[in-house]
Amino acid sequence: MDTAKYKALFVSEAREYLREMSQEILSLTQSHAVAPFDRLFRSAHSMKGMAASMGYVPLKDLGHQLEDLLDSLKKGERTLNEDIKNILLLGVDLMSSMVGEIEQIGISTTTAEAFVAALSGLEPVTKIDAAPERRLEIIAASPRVDSKEQNKYFYKIELKVSEESSMPAARALIAYKRIEELGKISRSNPALEEIMAGHFGRDFSCYMVTSYTGVEIQQILKSLPDVSDLFITPIDPFTRQAPVAESDQPPSFEGLKVRDVRVNLRNVDRVLEGLGELLILNAQVQESFPKLPQISKLQTLTQQLYEQASALRMMPFETLSSSFPRIVHELSKRLQKKVRLKVEGIDIQMDKSILEDLAVPLVHLLRNSMDHGIETPQMRLAYGKDETGTITISVERQGTLLLIRVEDDGRGVDPRDVKKAAVRQGFISERAADFLNEQETFLLMTRPGFSTANEVSDVSGRGVGLDIVRSKIDSLGGQLKIHSIPGSFTRFDIVVPFTLAVIRVFIVRSGSNLYAIPFSHIERFLQFKKAHMHYTQGRPVYFYENSTMFVEDLEALLSGNRSPEFAEELFVCVSEHQNRRIAWCIDEIVAEKQILVRPLAEPLSLLGCYTGATVLGRGDVIAILDLEQLYRESFQ
Amino acid sequence: MNPKVLIVDDALFMRSVIRDILQTSGRYLVVGEAANGREAIEKFLQLHPDLVTMDIVMPEIDGIQAVRQILNADPKAKIVMCSALGQEPLVIESIAAGARDFIVKPFSPEKVLKVLDQVLHSAR
Numbered sequence: 041m042d043t044a045k046y047k048a049l050f051v052s053e054a055r056e057y058l059r060e061m062s063q064e065i066l067s068l069t070q071s072h073a074v075a076p077f078d079r080l081f082r083s084a085h086s087m088k089g090m091a092a093s094m095g096y097v098p099l100k101d102l103g104h105q106l107e108d109l110l111d112s113l114k115k116g117e118r119t120l121n122e123d124i125k126n127i128l129l130l131g132v133d134l135m136s137s138m139v140g141e142i143e144q145i146g147i148s149t150t151t152a153e154a155f156v157a158a159l160s161g162l163e164p165v166t167k168i169d170a171a172p173e174r175r176l177e178i179i180a181a182s183p184r185v186d187s188k189e190q191n192k193y194f195y196k197i198e199l200k201v202s203e204e205s206s207m208p209a210a211r212a213l214i215a216y217k218r219i220e221e222l223g224k225i226s227r228s229n230p231a232l233e234e235i236m237a238g239h240f241g242r243d244f245s246c247y248m249v250t251s252y253t254g255v256e257i258q259q260i261l262k263s264l265p266d267v268s269d270l271f272i273t274p275i276d277p278f279t280r281q282a283p284v285a286e287s288d289q290p291p292s293f294e295g296l297k298v299r300d301v302r303v304n305l306r307n308v309d310r311v312l313e314g315l316g317e318l319l320i321l322n323a324q325v326q327e328s329f330p331k332l333p334q335i336s337k338l339q340t341l342t343q344q345l346y347e348q349a350s351a352l353r354m355m356p357f358e359t360l361s362s363s364f365p366r367i368v369h370e371l372s373k374r375l376q377k378k379v380r381l382k383v384e385g386i387d388i389q390m391d392k393s394i395l396e397d398l399a400v401p402l403v404h405l406l407r408n409s410m411d412h413g414i415e416t417p418q419m420r421l422a423y424g425k426d427e428t429g430t431i432t433i434s435v436e437r438q439g440t441l442l443l444i445r446v447e448d449d450g451r452g453v454d455p456r457d458v459k460k461a462a463v464r465q466g467f468i469s470e471r472a473a474d475f476l477n478e479q480e481t482f483l484l485m486t487r488p489g490f491s492t493a494n495e496v497s498d499v500s501g502r503g504v505g506l507d508i509v510r511s512k513i514d515s516l517g518g519q520l521k522i523h524s525i526p527g528s529f530t531r532f533d534i535v536v537p538f539t540l541a542v543i544r545v546f547i548v549r550s551g552s553n554l555y556a557i558p559f560s561h562i563e564r565f566l567q568f569k570k571a572h573m574h575y576t577q578g579r580p581v582y583f584y585e586n587s588t589m590f591v592e593d594l595e596a597l598l599s600g601n602r603s604p605e606f607a608e609e610l611f612v613c614v615s616e617h618q619n620r621r622i623a624w625c626i627d628e629i630v631a632e633k634q635i636l637v638r639p640l641a642e643p644l645s646l647l648g649c650y651t652g653a654t655v656l657g658r659g660d661v662i663a664i665l666d667l668e669q670l671y672r673e674s675f676q
Numbered sequence: 677m678n679p680k681v682l683i684v685d686d687a688l689f690m691r692s693v694i695r696d697i698l699q700t701s702g703r704y705l706v707v708g709e710a711a712n713g714r715e716a717i718e719k720f721l722q723l724h725p726d727l728v729t730m731d732i733v734m735p736e737i738d739g740i741q742a743v744r745q746i747l748n749a750d751p752k753a754k755i756v757m758c759s760a761l762g763q764e765p766l767v768i769e770s771i772a773a774g775a776r777d778f779i780v781k782p783f784s785p786e787k788v789l790k791v792l793d794q795v796l797h798s799a800r
Binding site for chain 1: 765791
């Protein structure tokens with residue numbers, strides 16, 4: 041077999057299995073449920089099979105060892121304890137390193153020795169006669185308990201009863217009942233009553249929500265007699281389109297398949313770009329023929345297509361958060377702390393690149409909470425807290441924004457300590473420190489260099505990595521807020537736009553130029569007279585509703601001319617940066633639109649003040665401003 | 677150890693046909709036979725078979741009632757209905773009552789074995 045060709049696929053599939061196994065092991069409890077061990081066994085078995093067919097002997101051996109251990113757990117010959125759990129994790133880790141080596145150099149030099157050695161430390165197994173029921177119970181069919189942390193998958197299942205079946209309705213009923221054992225069915229076609237009344241042709245379909253994966257469902261259903269043509273399609277639960285009633289045309293089947301494909305992201309992006317151009321073209325046509333009735337239908341369809349294609353890039357937060365329990369587990373061992381991790385919103389879908397960009401900041405915040413937030417069990421007890429600390433990571437979608445929260449119930453941060461440290465390190469004068477409000481104080485910790493090597497204090501430890509967190513969030517066009525009560529909790533609130541590609545902007549005119557400013561960056565618009573401005577340290581400021589804003593002439597800053605002349609009446613858009621407010625002078629708001637972000641190619645992309653450009657209906661190219669960057673250029 | 681099967685049908689001939697299919701396969705052990713629903717329930721409780729093949733139309737207690745009673749006693753019981761052509765509504769009722777699958781007369785050995793295998797390996 042041509043292994044080189046399949047190596048990439050092998051590696052990506054292996055990683056999926058390992059990720060799932062890792063998660064499954066971490067959520068193993070002392071209960072005697074067989075199902076988790078079954079699943080783990082099947083995964084180890086699959087890994088072993090893949091490794092064997094590719095000729096990766098050490099990986100195959102390790103898979104075999106894991107299989108054996110899981111088999112004995114399944115049969116009840118061993119009971120789960122902390123040691124065995126750690127050995128399982130070790131096994132998965134070793135497999136991971138092997139896969140890594142295979143990816144880099146084509147073979148694995150690591151062997152299964154370490155695992156075998158660890159196994160030898162266990163007590164020998166007492167073989168018991170597996171009761172017949174156990175032997176036959178290969179797949180537990182009981183639907184899972186509804187719990188927020190359980191994975192939920194949505195599928196459309198379509199099947200055809202073969203011509204050979206002399207009782208198709210009875211067969212369909214059996215299929216229905218089997219499916220019902222795996223999850224909740226909504227909306228079957230035909231409906232259950234119809235099937236039971238015998239009104240059934242050959243085709244059956246239904247939607248279901250389940251904690252089983254498509255592959256598992258397929259394995260269970262395809263063994264049904266007289267079922268041909270089984271299709272299982274994953275459904276995105278956040279699709280705006282609710283599943284519409286099926287057309288009367290039976291879909292054309294091609295045979296047993298699970299409709300789950302791996303797609304190269306570049307191909308998805310090309311489709312998206314093409315659709316984006318189509319959207320723009322539509323807008324242009326609409327401007328030329330506004331009265332044509334088909335135009336708005338065209339727009340709607342294109343918009344829908346675009347959104348459906350965008351959804352291809354979406355992945356659930358779970359893709360990222362599934363690695364968190366592992367981190368918490370390892371760190372709590374190393375730091376000798378007891379920590380419980382809660383993750384909420386694992387099903388929330390977000391663009392793949394946002395997920396990737398959030399990985400570093402979130403892991404940083406998680407480690408940070410464990411290192412400097414959660415106290416040791418003894419300390420927590422002394423404070424009257426539960427000896428197990430809790431870290432909660434939650435994701436919520438609010439319109440076009442994503443709200444991500446990382447909160448721990450640890451020792452919190454004292455703003456006074458932050459101020460002292462900042463003053464001591466020369467970031468800010470003592471006098472200026474007095475003027476900072478709480479938010480502004482906490483954000484001091486995100487200044488690069490706040491936690492320096494020679495500063496040994498809890499506060500500086502807390503600051504580690506926060507500058508990286510901050511700049512990643514900024515580059516996503518998001519915002520970071522920090523809240524804390526000393527002794528009680530610390531919370532990081534991150535707000536980022538939901539999608540990168542299509543965003544809502546204001547089109548503003550400054551001088552003779554038009555610019556696009558992302559909706560999420562603007563706090564408000566204001567109008568005031570030049571005469572009401574003051575000057576502080578040579579900079580013009582305007583005082584409004586208890587806060588001072590620095591006034592900047594957008595055009596002057598962009599053109600490099602630093603001594604602007606202000607008009608009598610000023611119209612500004614206000615944005616907030618590190619709790620400073622900036623009022624950017626513009627001439628007028630031209631429009632508010634949803635636009636497609638086109639990335640800038642080099643050398644234009646080197647101009648930091650633009651995050652991209654967009655093309656408006658008439659063909660005008662408009663730059664999208666990065667106010668954060670402009671703020672930095674002006675103030676630092 | 678082969679799975680144990682209880683064969684229920686009021687016709688001796690039919691019971692023999694099924695028994696032969698199962699014994700020829702070498703994979704199943706016929707542990708008992710019953711000629712009506714009442715016997716079926718009694719023998720089920722006595723013998724604890726892994727699988728039951730159940731005729732539908734029988735004197736005294738019919739197949740569907742027997743399915744209900746057996747499942748009452750043991751919710752995990754696996755019962756396969758044996759039906760004649762043209763009795764689909766009865767088969768549907770049996771499945772609704774909890775039977776796991778069905779086979780249709782005249783029986784083809786491969787089909788019978790396939791259905792029984794699948795029912796045995798599906799979990800409850």
